[in-house]
Amino acid sequence: MISDKMVSLVKNSSTIRAMFEEGKKLADIYGEENVYDFSIGNPSVEPPIEVKEAILDIITNESPNLVHGYMNNSGYEDVRAVIAKHINTVQGTAFTSENIVMTVGAAGGLNVIFKALLNQGDEVITFTPYFGEYRFYVSNYDGILVEVSPNKEDFQPNLSEFKEKITAKTKAVIVNTPNNPTGVVYSEETICELAKILEDKQKEFGTSIYLISDEPYRELVYDGIEVPYLTKYYKNTVVGYSYSKSLSLPGERIGYLVLPSEMDDFENVSAATNVANRILGYVNAPSLMQRVIARCVDAKVDVEIYNRNREVLYNNLTAFGYRCIKPQGAFYLFVEALGGDDIAFSNAAKKHNILIVPGSSFGCPGYCRISYCVDYSKVTGALEGFEKLAKEYQ
Amino acid sequence: MISDKMVSLVKNSSTIRAMFEEGKKLADIYGEENVYDFSIGNPSVEPPIEVKEAILDIITNESPNLVHGYMNNSGYEDVRAVIAKHINTVQGTAFTSENIVMTVGAAGGLNVIFKALLNQGDEVITFTPYFGEYRFYVSNYDGILVEVSPNKEDFQPNLSEFKEKITAKTKAVIVNTPNNPTGVVYSEETICELAKILEDKQKEFGTSIYLISDEPYRELVYDGIEVPYLTKYYKNTVVGYSYSKSLSLPGERIGYLVLPSEMDDFENVSAATNVANRILGYVNAPSLMQRVIARCVDAKVDVEIYNRNREVLYNNLTAFGYRCIKPQGAFYLFVEALGGDDIAFSNAAKKHNILIVPGSSFGCPGYCRISYCVDYSKVTGALEGFEKLAKEYQ
Numbered sequence: 001m002i003s004d005k006m007v008s009l010v011k012n013s014s015t016i017r018a019m020f021e022e023g024k025k026l027a028d029i030y031g032e033e034n035v036y037d038f039s040i041g042n043p044s045v046e047p048p049i050e051v052k053e054a055i056l057d058i059i060t061n062e063s064p065n066l067v068h069g070y071m072n073n074s075g076y077e078d079v080r081a082v083i084a085k086h087i088n089t090v091q092g093t094a095f096t097s098e099n100i101v102m103t104v105g106a107a108g109g110l111n112v113i114f115k116a117l118l119n120q121g122d123e124v125i126t127f128t129p130y131f132g133e134y135r136f137y138v139s140n141y142d143g144i145l146v147e148v149s150p151n152k153e154d155f156q157p158n159l160s161e162f163k164e165k166i167t168a169k170t171k172a173v174i175v176n177t178p179n180n181p182t183g184v185v186y187s188e189e190t191i192c193e194l195a196k197i198l199e200d201k202q203k204e205f206g207t208s209i210y211l212i213s214d215e216p217y218r219e220l221v222y223d224g225i226e227v228p229y230l231t232k233y234y235k236n237t238v239v240g241y242s243y244s245k246s247l248s249l250p251g252e253r254i255g256y257l258v259l260p261s262e263m264d265d266f267e268n269v270s271a272a273t274n275v276a277n278r279i280l281g282y283v284n285a286p287s288l289m290q291r292v293i294a295r296c297v298d299a300k301v302d303v304e305i306y307n308r309n310r311e312v313l314y315n316n317l318t319a320f321g322y323r324c325i326k327p328q329g330a331f332y333l334f335v336e337a338l339g340g341d342d343i344a345f346s347n348a349a350k351k352h353n354i355l356i357v358p359g360s361s362f363g364c365p366g367y368c369r370i371s372y373c374v375d376y377s378k379v380t381g382a383l384e385g386f387e388k389l390a391k392e393y394q
Numbered sequence: 395m396i397s398d399k400m401v402s403l404v405k406n407s408s409t410i411r412a413m414f415e416e417g418k419k420l421a422d423i424y425g426e427e428n429v430y431d432f433s434i435g436n437p438s439v440e441p442p443i444e445v446k447e448a449i450l451d452i453i454t455n456e457s458p459n460l461v462h463g464y465m466n467n468s469g470y471e472d473v474r475a476v477i478a479k480h481i482n483t484v485q486g487t488a489f490t491s492e493n494i495v496m497t498v499g500a501a502g503g504l505n506v507i508f509k510a511l512l513n514q515g516d517e518v519i520t521f522t523p524y525f526g527e528y529r530f531y532v533s534n535y536d537g538i539l540v541e542v543s544p545n546k547e548d549f550q551p552n553l554s555e556f557k558e559k560i561t562a563k564t565k566a567v568i569v570n571t572p573n574n575p576t577g578v579v580y581s582e583e584t585i586c587e588l589a590k591i592l593e594d595k596q597k598e599f600g601t602s603i604y605l606i607s608d609e610p611y612r613e614l615v616y617d618g619i620e621v622p623y624l625t626k627y628y629k630n631t632v633v634g635y636s637y638s639k640s641l642s643l644p645g646e647r648i649g650y651l652v653l654p655s656e657m658d659d660f661e662n663v664s665a666a667t668n669v670a671n672r673i674l675g676y677v678n679a680p681s682l683m684q685r686v687i688a689r690c691v692d693a694k695v696d697v698e699i700y701n702r703n704r705e706v707l708y709n710n711l712t713a714f715g716y717r718c719i720k721p722q723g724a725f726y727l728f729v730e731a732l733g734g735d736d737i738a739f740s741n742a743a744k745k746h747n748i749l750i751v752p753g754s755s756f757g758c759p760g761y762c763r764i765s766y767c768v769d770y771s772k773v774t775g776a777l778e779g780f781e782k783l784a785k786e787y788q
Contacts, residue, residue: 001602001659002666003513003535009673010665017467017672042464051462055453055682059446068445068643070436073411104498104647104676111675119397136673141397208395249462251681253498265395271404272396278411279403279530281505282498286680287645288449 009136016040016132016357023355030353036382038370039355041180041331043248045306045373050299051247054292067288073278075102075256075285079294083256086297091229099260101273102285105253106216106242108277110137113212113238113257114172115280116272118143122171124212127157129334129364131180131214143171150364155182155325155334156190159197166201172210173198177227178217181362181369182334183310183327185221188228195234202236208264211237216255217330219246219300222307225328235262238269243293245331245373248301254289306331309372309379316383320390331373334359338393342368348392352385403530410434410526413749424747430776432764433749435574435725437642439700439767444693445641448686461682467672469496469650469679473688477650480691485623493654495667496679499647500610500636502671504531504568507606507632507651509674510666512537516565518606521551523728523758525574525608537565544758549576549719549728550584553591560595566604567592571621572611575756575763576728577704577721579615582622589628596630602658605631610649611724613640613694616701619722629656632663637687639725639767642695648683700725703766703773710777714784725767728753732787736762742786746779 002010019039026035058067074080080097087095103109118124120142126134128150138145146165151158157175175194177186186194198209213230218241221227231237242255259270277284284290313333314326324335337345342358342365349356349368359367372379396404413433420429452461468474474491481489497503512518514536520528522544532539540559545552551569569588571580580588592603607624612635615621624631636649653664671678678684707727708720718729731739736752736759743750743762753761766773 001604002510002662003516005513006510006666006669007662009669010662013665013669020464021466040464044459046458047462052453052458056450059449059453064440064446065438065642068441068645070414070434070644072415107675107677109675116396116400119399122397133673137675140674210395248459250464251462251678253677253680268396268401268404271407272400275400275403275407279527280534280674281501281503281531282676283501283647284645286647286683288682289680 016361019355019357026353026355034353036354036378036385038372038374038382039357041245041371041373042250043245043301043373044375045248045301047248048296048299048301050296051249051292054295055288058288058291062291067291069287071284071287073284074274075100076290079290082294082297087258091232093229093231095258095260098270099258101257101259101270101277102290103255103257103277104282104285105244105255106214106240107133107137108253108282108285109240109242109255109257110212110214111140111280112273112276112282113240114138114141114143115276116269117171117210121169123167123169125162125165125170125173127162127175129155129181129359129362129367131176132361132363134174147363155179155184156186157194159190159193162194163197163201166197166209168205168207170201170207170209172212174212174214176214178221178329180217180330181332181357181359182325183330183332184325185225185227185328191228191230191233198234198236208236210263212240213237214240216242216245220303220306220331221329222303222310223328227329231258231260235260236264238263246300247296249289252286252289254285254293305376306373309374309376312379313370313372317386320387321394322386322390331371333370333372334367335370337366337368338390340366342366349385349389352389354382354385354389410751410755413751417749420747420749428747430748430772430779432766432768432776433751435639435765435767436644437639437695437767438769439642439695441642442690442693442695444690445643445686448689449682452682452685456685461685463681465678465681467678468668469494470684473684476688476691481652485626487623487625489652489654492664493652495651495653495664495671496684497649497651497671498676498679499638499649500608500634501527501531502647502676502679503634503636503649503651504606504608505534505674506667506670506676507634508532508535508537509670510663511565511604515563517561517563519556519559519564519567521556521569523549523575523753523756523761525570526755526757528568541757549573549578550580551588553584553587556588557591560591560603562599562601564595564601564603566606568606568608570608572615572723574611574724575726575751575753576719577724577726578719579619579621579722585622585624585627592628592630602630604657606634607631608634610636610639614697614700614725615723616697616704617722621723625652625654629654630658632657640694641690643683646680646683648679648687699770700767702770703768706773707764707766711780714781715788716780716784725765727764727766728761729764731760731762732784734760736760743779743783746783748776748779748783
C-alpha cells in the first residue's frame with residue numbers, strides 16, 4: 001500500500017543505518033565492549049561545556065514563549081545575525097542575518113535548497129565518493145544526480161570529467177569538504193579550478209549553476225589545514241552547515257544555509273528557501289537549539305580526541321598492509337577493501353565484530369569507510385581484529 | 395532561477411505567515427500594545443512547569459551524547475514506549491513503541507506519511523475549511539488534494555458529498571479535530587459514519603484508504619467535551635500528533651505518528667515512515683525534546699486561559715452582531731465575514747489594527763479566522779475595534 005518509489009527505498013534502505021542497528025544487536029550478543037562499530041558518524045566526543053551552560057541559562061532566564069515559540073520560518077533574526085557575524089570574523093566575509101537561513105541540520109538545509117531550485121529533470125553533479133543520502137535529497141525533487149567518477153590518486157575531485165558532465169540541465173553541483181567518506185579536504189587550487197569551470201560553463205550555456213557546499217565537517221580538521229570558504233571563490237555558492245559534528249549535536253537537527261547576496265536571483269532564492277522550510281514540514285529549525293547556537297558560535301568539540309584516533313588507526317592499519325589516504329579532516333578513513341570486493345570485505349570484518357561501511361554506499365566500490373568518531377578504547381580494541389583480517393587476505 | 399513550482403509558491407506564500415510578519419511591522423509603527431494580532435496559532439500560554447524541570451534535569455544529569463546524539467530514525471525506543479503507554483492509559487488502546495514514530499512536529503509527521511503513501515496522482519480528501527498547508531504537504535508528493543465543501547450549519551464534515559468524492563484513486567483522507575479554523579470537534583456520530591463510508595468504499599474499490607487524523611489540538615477542549623480517538627473506529631487510521639499546542643512548544647518541532655499494527659500493510663508503512671523521516675532530511679525528531687516529552691506526557695498547558703478568551707470573544711462578538719459557531723476546541727473562532735467578502739473584511743479589520751485571516755486561506759471564503767491564543771489584554775483591548783468594525787457594516 002506504500003508508494004511505488006518507497007517500495008524500493010525500503011528494500012534498499014541505508015546500509016549505514018542498517019549497520020547502526022546491527023551493531024546494537026551484536027552488542028546484545030557479544031557484549032557492547034566486544035563490538036567495534038565504525039559504521040556511523042555519531043560523534044563520541046562530548047559537546048563542549050558551552051552547550052550545557054547555554055541551555056541551562058536560557059531555560060532558567062529567558063521567556064519560555066520566546067524560547068519555544070514560532071519565529072520567522074528562516075529562524076530568529078538575532079540568531080542569524082550572530083552567525084553571520086561569526087562567519088564574517090572567521091572568513092572575512094560580509095554577511096548579515098539576511099544571508100542566513102536556519103535549518104533542521106544540513107540534511108534539512110540541502111532538502112530546502114533543492115526544493116527551492118530543482119525542476120523535474122534538472123541535473124545535480126556530485127563527485128564520487130559522496131554521502132549516499134544525496135541520491136535521495138535530489139530525487140525527492142525529481143532531480144537527477146550525476147556522478148563524476150573518483151580520482152583514486154588523492155580523492156580530489158576529477159575536474160576533467162566534471163567539465164564534460166556539465167550540461168544545460170546542470171542546476172547545481174554539490175561538494176563536501178572535508179569529505180565524507182574520504183576525510184580529504186579540497187585544496188584551494190581545486191576550488192579555484194572548479195570555480196573557473198563553473199564560470200565558463202555558465203557563460204557557455206547562459207545558465208546559473210549553484211555550487212552547494214555541504215560542510216558539517218568544516219571544524220574537524222587536523223595538521224592545521226585550512227578549508228577554503230567557497231563563497232569567496234564563486235558567487236553562486238550556497239553553504240549548508242550543521243552543528244551535528246562541530247558541537248556533537250547530531251540528534252538536535254540544527255544547522256543553516258548561507259545564501260550570499262551576490263548570488264543570481266538572490267531575492268527569489270531567499271524567499272523560496274523560507275517557503276520550502278515551511279511547506280516541507282520543518283516549519284523552522286528547532287527553536288531552543290537556535291538560541292543555544294547563538295551563544296556557542298565560538299565553541300567546538302575537542303578535535304584532539306578524534307586526531308588521536310586518526311593517528312592510531314592510520315599508523316596501525318597501514319602497518320598491517322591496508323592502503324588509504326591519510327585524512328586531513330572529518331572522522332573517516334577510506335581504506336581499500338582487501339580482496340577488492342568491498343561488500344565481501346565488510347562482511348569478513350563483521351566476523352571480527354568490526355562494522356565498517358562498503359564504499360558502494362558512497363558510489364565508490366572497492367573501498368570501505370571506517371568512522372573513527374568512537375571511544376579510543378574501540379580504536380585500540382579493534383586493532384587485533386584488523387590485523388587478523390589483513391592476514392586472512394595475505 | 396528557482397523552480398517553476400516555487401515561483402508561484404513564493405508569490406502566493408502563506409497569508410497567515412505574511413500576517414504574522416505584518417503584525418510585527420504594525421507593532422513597530424503603533425506600538426505593540428495597540429496591535430491586535432489574531433493571525434497565527436502561536437500559543438501565548440506558557441509551557442507547563444514540567445517542561446522546564448525536565449530540560450534542567452536531563453541536561454544536568456543525563457549523558458550528553460545520549461541526549462544530543464543520533465538514535466533510530468523513528469525515535470528513541472524508550473520515549474516511544476512511554477508515549478504508547480500514555481495513549482493506552484487515556485484511550486484504552488494497546489500500542490507499543492513499534493506503533494509510534496517520533497516526528498518533527500505534526501507538519502513533519504504529515505509529510506512523512508504522505509511521502510510513505512502517495513504515488514503521483516493519488517487523491518487525498520479533506521473537508522473545508524481546512525489548514526491550508528495540507529495543499530503543500532500533498533502536492534510535495536505529487537498527490538491531489540480533493541476538497542469536500544463545507545457544511546456551514548455546524549461545520550461537521552459534509553459526509554454525503556464526501557461519499558461521492560471517494561474514487562479508486564483515493565489513498566487518504568485527512569481530518570483535523572478539534573478543527574483549525576472552526577474549533578469544532580467532530581462528534582462520535584460523525585466519526586462512526588465516516589468510518590462506515592470508508593469501510594464500504596474500500597470494499598467497493600478493493601483499495602486501502604488511510605484516514606489521517608491531524609490532532610495537535612486534542613488536549614485543547616472546553617466544556618468537558620470528549621474527542622473520539624480515531625484508531626478505535628477505523629483500523630486504517632494514522633494519527634499525527636504535535637506538542638506545539640498542548641505543551642506550547644511550537645518552535646521545537648516535536649510530535650509523533652501513531653501507526654496501529656492492525657492497519658493494512660503495517661510492516662511496510664512502518665518501514666516507509668522510518669525511511670521517509672531520514673531521507674526527507676528530518677533524520678529524526680529533535681533528540682532533547684524527545685527526552686523531555688517522555689517526562690511530560692501527563693502535563694498540559696492551562697486550557698482555562700484559552701477558555702476565558704473564548705468566552706469573552708464569543709459572547710462579545712455575537713452581541714456585536716457577528717455570527718459564528720461556539721468552538722468546543724482549539725483556539726480559533728471562525729466568524730462570518732461581515733459584508734460577505736472575507737478579504738475585504740480582513741482588510742477593514744486591519745484599519746483597526748486587528749489582524750485576522752480570511753477563510754479563503756482555509757478553502758472557505760466568506761469567513762475569517764480569529765486566533766485567540768493571545769494575552770487576555772489583547773482580547774479585551776480588541777473589543778472596541780471589533781464593535782466599531784461591526785457598526786461600519788450596519
